[in-house]
Amino acid sequence: MKFLSRFYMALIFFILYAPILVVIVFSFNGSGSLSHFSDFSLHWYRELFRDGEALSALKNSLFLAVTSSVFATVIGTFAAFGISRAKRRYYQVAVETVSKIPMMNPDIVTGVSMMLLFVGVASILKLSNVLGLWTMLIAHTTFNLPYVILSVLPKFRQMDKSLTEAALDLGCTPAQTFFRVELPFIVPGVISGLMMSFTLSLDDFVISHFVSSPDFKTLPLYIYNQTAHEVKFSMYALCTLLIFVILILLIAVNLAGSAEDRKLRKKNRAGAKGGRG
Numbered sequence: 001m002k003f004l005s006r007f008y009m010a011l012i013f014f015i016l017y018a019p020i021l022v023v024i025v026f027s028f029n030g031s032g033s034l035s036h037f038s039d040f041s042l043h044w045y046r047e048l049f050r051d052g053e054a055l056s057a058l059k060n061s062l063f064l065a066v067t068s069s070v071f072a073t074v075i076g077t078f079a080a081f082g083i084s085r086a087k088r089r090y091y092q093v094a095v096e097t098v099s100k101i102p103m104m105n106p107d108i109v110t111g112v113s114m115m116l117l118f119v120g121v122a123s124i125l126k127l128s129n130v131l132g133l134w135t136m137l138i139a140h141t142t143f144n145l146p147y148v149i150l151s152v153l154p155k156f157r158q159m160d161k162s163l164t165e166a167a168l169d170l171g172c173t174p175a176q177t178f179f180r181v182e183l184p185f186i187v188p189g190v191i192s193g194l195m196m197s198f199t200l201s202l203d204d205f206v207i208s209h210f211v212s213s214p215d216f217k218t219l220p221l222y223i224y225n226q227t228a229h230e231v232k233f234s235m236y237a238l239c240t241l242l243i244f245v246i247l248i249l250l251i252a253v254n255l256a257g258s259a260e261d262r263k264l265r266k267k268n269r270a271g272a273k274g275g276r277g
Contacts, residue, residue, distance in 0.1 A: 020243060027236035048234040048241075057222035058238075061202055064133075064218060068140035069197035075141070076148025077190055081178070083149070084156035096153070103146035111210035114139045118211060132213040139211045140201045147200065148193035155189035156182070195253045199246050 026034060030041030048054060079099065086092045102110060115131070118138075122130035159182065167177040183190075205220035212221060219242070226235050 023236050024240045024243065027233070027240040029233070032233045044233040044237040047232075048237045051234060054219075054222060054234070054238060057217050057219045060133075060216060061219040064136055064140060065198050065201040068137055068144055068201045069194055071137075071141045072144035072148050072197045073190060073194045076145045076193060077152050077186070079145070080149045080152040080156055081182075083153060096149075099149050100146050102143050103150070107143075107204075107206035108210075110143060111139075111207040114142070114207065115210040129213065131211055132216045135211045136208055136216065136218070139207050140204065143204075143207060144197035144200055147196045148190075151193035151196065152186055152189040155186035159185050192253050195249050199249050203242065203246065 025037065027044055028040050028042070029037050030043050031038035032044070083092055083095050083099075086095070114135070118130055118135045122128070163181055163185075164177055167181045168174070172180065203220060204218075205224060208218050208221055209224075212218070217225075219238070223235055223238065226232060
């Protein structure tokens with residue numbers, strides 16, 4: 001049984017990661033052929049950095065990912081704060097459930113609904129060519145919000161409420177209490193939500209496809225347009241770079257979460273020893 005379980009797990013991982021490995025390996029293939037690997041070369045990476053359109057799409061993607069993730073993190077953090085401070089349980093559950101709808105919706109439903117919303121508002125305001133950077137920024141911020149709330153809200157619930165009450169009793173205003181007591185405690189959740197928002201925004205295609213314009217293309221849209229013709233091997237290099245960037249971010253998120261868990265366990269052990277003493 002152990003052999004079968006290990007074989008099954010190995011097969012699953014092979015199916016999941018074989019396409020990614022193919023992209024990475026052939027991004028270093030100097031011959032530019034999928035039929036054979038001739039020699040190790042960085043030629044396609046050099047070609048990628050000579051492609052002005054690809055670099056422009058990369059710049060657009062980075063700007064959009066950074067901006068939308070920051071907006072989503074700020075809004076989502078305060079939303080999580082409001083949910084955690086709600087006095088009525090049913091209100092907390094209702095708002096938390098509603099906040100998860102964009103996360104549970106299929107991307108194509110979210111993309112089409114946002115496109116219709118933007119076009120409808122533009123027709124009311126008598127605007128033309130409304131789709132572009134600003135609509136993409138609103139859309140990316142919207143679908144990132146649930147993930148930030150999901151990351152930050154548990155931190156608020158883990159926090160000892162007596163710390164907040166003590167700060168208020170000692171003369172801190174609610175704003176001072178939030179920034180001096182609560183915010184340092186929830187920082188790991190905020191960072192986790194920020195990184196998750198960044199990665200989701202960076203590789204989003206479906207929603208971006210419906211709310212974008214020809215004059216503002218992100219990297220996923222640029223790659224999709226390339227697949228309509230003969231795919232250049234520089235796209236393999238581009239995908240490889242994206243894979244490594246996202247991998248590094250995911251490792252950083254996991255390490256931050258593990259460090260916080262170790263810190264919490266150490267604090268609990270210290271408290272237990274103090275209680276026994």
